[in-house]
Amino acid sequence: MSQAAQRPAGPAARGGGRPTLEAVAALAGVGRGTVSRVINGSPRVSDKARAAVEQAIAELGYVPNRAARTLVTSRTDSIALVVPETETRLFSEPFFNDIIRGVSAELADTEMQLLLILVRTKKERERLATYLAAHRVDGVLMVSVHEDDPLPTLLERIDMPSVLVGRRSDVEPLSYVDADNAGGARMAVRHLLRRGCTQVATITGPLDMEPARARLSGYRRALEEADLGSDEALVGRGDFTESGGREAMRGLLERRPDLDAVFCASDLMAAGAMQVLRETGRRVPDDVAVIGFDDSIIARHTDPPLTSVRQPIEEMGRTMARLLMDEISEEGRARRQVVLATELVVRSSA
Amino acid sequence: MSQAAQRPAGPAARGGGRPTLEAVAALAGVGRGTVSRVINGSPRVSDKARAAVEQAIAELGYVPNRAARTLVTSRTDSIALVVPETETRLFSEPFFNDIIRGVSAELADTEMQLLLILVRTKKERERLATYLAAHRVDGVLMVSVHEDDPLPTLLERIDMPSVLVGRRSDVEPLSYVDADNAGGARMAVRHLLRRGCTQVATITGPLDMEPARARLSGYRRALEEADLGSDEALVGRGDFTESGGREAMRGLLERRPDLDAVFCASDLMAAGAMQVLRETGRRVPDDVAVIGFDDSIIARHTDPPLTSVRQPIEEMGRTMARLLMDEISEEGRARRQVVLATELVVRSSA
DNA sequence: CGGTAATGTGGGAGCGCTCCCACGAGGCAT
DNA sequence: ATGCCTCGTGGGAGCGCTCCCACATTACCG
The missing domain is CATH 3.40.50.2300 (Response regulator)
Known part of the structure; x- marks a missing residue:
């Protein structure tokens, strides 16, 4: 019986036939330890041995068995x-x-x-x-x-x-x-103020989420810096969704029909808000300027295209x-x- | 605060201290083999042994070591x-x-x-x-x-x-x-025909991609079924991108200014096409009806909202x-x- | 020149599991 | 009774690696 006959399909076909570190060692004429050292980049290997091992690895197409390594190191990589x-x-x-x-x-x-x-x-x-x-x-x-x-x-x-x-x-x-959610929001509101808006509203995200809170605080900060008192009637609660944006916008318009800008804590909410603005006959940005947050794909496709705060995701x-x-x-x-x-x-x- | 003292760091902290199958076997008062059988759902285990093992597993919070299993089975799960x-x-x-x-x-x-x-x-x-x-x-x-x-x-x-x-x-x-790309395209074009459109153009994706080819063939099929000869001038080549859609649309309008519908092989291209239609003074859908493909998020945000073919992704x-x-x-x-x-x-x- | 210190090396032990063989205990026919 | 299944079970072997110890071998010191 030849060697080959000893391994009749089955386990071999199931992926057991791949070269092991031992095979590499044998071919390179060194011990297992040396091969292991080469693979793991240990400096304590002679150039000669390293070359022989690398040659053998290439020849056999050896790839270390991750499971075996994990078993002993208990690193999973x-x-x-x-x-x-x-x-x-x-x-x-x-x-x-x-x-x-x-x-x-x-x-x-x-x-x-x-x-x-x-x-x-x-x-x-x-x-x-x-x-x-x-x-x-x-x-x-x-x-x-x-x-x-x-x-x-x-x-x-x-x-x-x-x-x-x-x-x-x-x-x-x-x-x-x-x-930097707060910073982004602040920047957006400052942009609105620079444009000449004076009644700047905001539509927030759900305030149990930190980003939503941060964006709101950035909004407030910008108004404070401009010595504009913050009117709570200008703050609408949204939930990051489009329909949430619509509802919040309606609420804002009811309370403060004179608003001339809205900073929305998400693009989706901004899209919703713009729909409501259009429905109520307001033009964007001439009557009401709108800024979103996220610079998501929809920002480029709203009408008009949405100014938005981009995160380096x-x-x-x-x-x-x-x-x-x-x-x-x-x-x-x-x-x-x-x-x-x-x-x-x-x-x-x- | 003194949590660190609990575990002397070193190998134990590195994840070595977890219960093994052997520990489970010892606690349950059975052999390793039996525990292994229970875990792997073998039927050849007495109810008594199984119960004891399950109890021990729960008690120790045992979770099998995947690496060890992989090493022997050469399944990686x-x-x-x-x-x-x-x-x-x-x-x-x-x-x-x-x-x-x-x-x-x-x-x-x-x-x-x-x-x-x-x-x-x-x-x-x-x-x-x-x-x-x-x-x-x-x-x-x-x-x-x-x-x-x-x-x-x-x-x-x-x-x-x-x-x-x-x-x-x-x-x-x-x-x-x-x-079913072809089927979806066919459905879309039939919808356009049913609407009364007679000069239905298409903007294709890159034709080295099968979905693009399939959508084109669905388009052709629908026209054939309606006994409308296919005019190659009504076929514009796009590349699934928005700008590609714009260019293809311009080309189509040049060749066939009389077209009254466009089936686009992607929503993005449809968005681009609609921009060009608007720029050239055409109304959607009154002058030119447009259908996209993918029902992606932008479909809901174009103006007007885009009719589109949805895939059950x-x-x-x-x-x-x-x-x-x-x-x-x-x-x-x-x-x-x-x-x-x-x-x-x-x-x-x- | 010896002595100590580095440097490179081979190979045993063992990680935690599954596989499989051997074995005892019971069931059922003869 | 005897034989011969089947069932449930324990535990050895071994998967392929890294770790580490022991042993060369060479380098460098006084």
């Missing part, structure tokens, strides 16, 4: 991107795409794998908790956390490296990356990944916070 | 979602989100992990090839493949379970899930996942193809 599903619809649509793009770009020349975990139900959330507690990933990226989300607390407790995009409140203990994704990698490699590192600048994209609505 | 990055921007934006949502929903009560892999550069593509050839995942989901993409061929060769969304051509050998994602799971579990299973129906969402543009 993968991180999870956790997205509460309820959120995904609220987001200005490209948000999620761009975050992923950024994260993925930053991870590209790393060994890190990106695991995508959407959380819908309570049951799934519990399952995820177990999963994380079992340290199945080296780190966690969390998108859009509500104030009362228990997951971040868990992450903190089990000391899992993790980075949020957006913070839960302004005393967020975990690492996070955020856009892809950059945020990249930064998150970078922070997380650092947190993973430097054990016991302090949590970090990064706030990235926003930018006003001026179109025709203001 | 994870699948990759591969997205060529160049594509993501082209997509009607929610596409990607919805696919993910669908896939994730289907995977929710499975052990399967979802790995997200964006491919940007040639180098990354090669790396992915190595990765896949090393069988690092049990299966692959591929979004948007170009005809000349070498990856599907690789998947075929290494006999990796895989499902595409959209096919490369109509003789696609791999499993795929697709929307989330359903496509779910179906993909289901097909892939089947392909993974039933070895040697024939590849399957699923085409899902599209739907015309009528708004004001036609």
Whole structure:
């Protein structure tokens, strides 16, 4: 019987036939330890041995077995991107795409794998908790956390490296990356004031979300700086949705029909608001100037095209990944916070 | 505050301290084999033993170590979602989100992990090839493949379970899930004809992509069915982008200023086309009716709101996942193809 | 010149699991 | 009774790697 006959399909066909580190060692005429050292970039290898090993690796097309490595190191070389599903619809649509793009770009020349975990139900959330507690990933990226989300607390407790995009409140203990929501809002309102508007209203997001609060405070700040008293009748409550924007706009017009500008905390709400303005015979921007937030795809397609505050979303994704990698490699590192600048994209609505 | 003292850091803190199968066995007073059988749902376990094991698992909060399992079974319990990055921007934006949502929903009560892999550069593509050839995942989901993409061929060769969304051509050998592009286009054009339009133009996508070809053929089919000869001057070439739509529209108007309807193979192109129609003083839908494709978010925000063909994207994602799971579990299973129906969402543009 | 310190190397042990073989206990026909 | 299944069970072997210790070998010091 020849060697080959000893391995009759089955296990071999199931993926067992790939070259192992041992095979590389044999071909290169060195020991397993040396091959391992070469692969892991240890400096304690002679040039000669390294060359032989690299040659053998290339020849065999060897790729290290991740599971075996994980088993012994208990590093998984993968991180999870956790997205509460309820959120995904609220987001200005490209948000999620761009975050992923950024994260993925930053991870590209790393060994890190990106695991995508959407959380819908309570049951799934519990399952995820177990999963994380079992340290199945080296780190966690969390998108859009509500104030009362228990997951971040868990992450903190089990000391899992993790980075949020957006913070839960302004005393967020975990690492996070955020856009300068307050600054963006302030910039938008200043733009409206510079245009000559004097009765500037705002439509806020749901105020149990930090970004919504921050945008509102930026609005207030800009008015204060211009020595314009803030009239609470000029503040309408929305929920980041289009219909929410419509309703809030109607309420504002009822209370303050003389308003001449609206800063909306999302483009979707701005789109809703503009519909109402048009219905009530007001022209944008001549009668009422409108600014949105997010610079989402719809901003370019409203009529007139919407001036909006852009967040550097892809950059945020990249930064998150970078922070997380650092947190993973430097054990016991302090949590970090990064706030990235926003930018006003001026179109025709203001 | 003294949490740190609890765990002396080092190996234990690195994740080594979790209960193993052996610990469960000891606590339950059975052998390792029995615990393993319980976990993997083998029927050959007495009720008594099973109960004892389940009790022990709950007590210890045991979660099996995936790496160890992978090492011996060479199943990874994870699948990759591969997205060529160049594509993501082209997509009607929610596409990607919805696919993910669908896939994730289907995977929710499975052990399967979802790995997200964006491919940007040639180098990354090669790396992915190595990765896949090393069988690092049990299966692959591929979004948007170009005809000349070498990856599907690789998947075929290494006999990796895989499902595409959209096919490369109509003789696609791999499993795929697709929307009925031709049917949707046909439906759209019939709607235009029923409205009384007689000079129906179309703006196509890039014809090296199957969906673009299919939508064009649906357009032709509808015209044939109505015994309207097809005039090649009524066919404008676009590229799925807004500016492409604008240019194609200008070309069409030059050739056939008498046209009274345009079926566009994407919403973005429809938006571009509508801009040009407005600029040239034509009213939509009175002078020229317009229909888009994708029912993307911008369809609701154009002026007038765009009638569009909707694809059941989330359903496509779910179906993909289901097909892939089947392909993974039933070895040697024939590849399957699923085409899902599209739907015309009528708004004001036609 | 010996002695100590680096430097490079091989290979045993063991990570936590599944697979599978061997074995005892019971069931049912002969 | 004897034989021969089936069922449930325990535990050895081994998946492919990294870690680490022991052992060369060479370099450098006084």
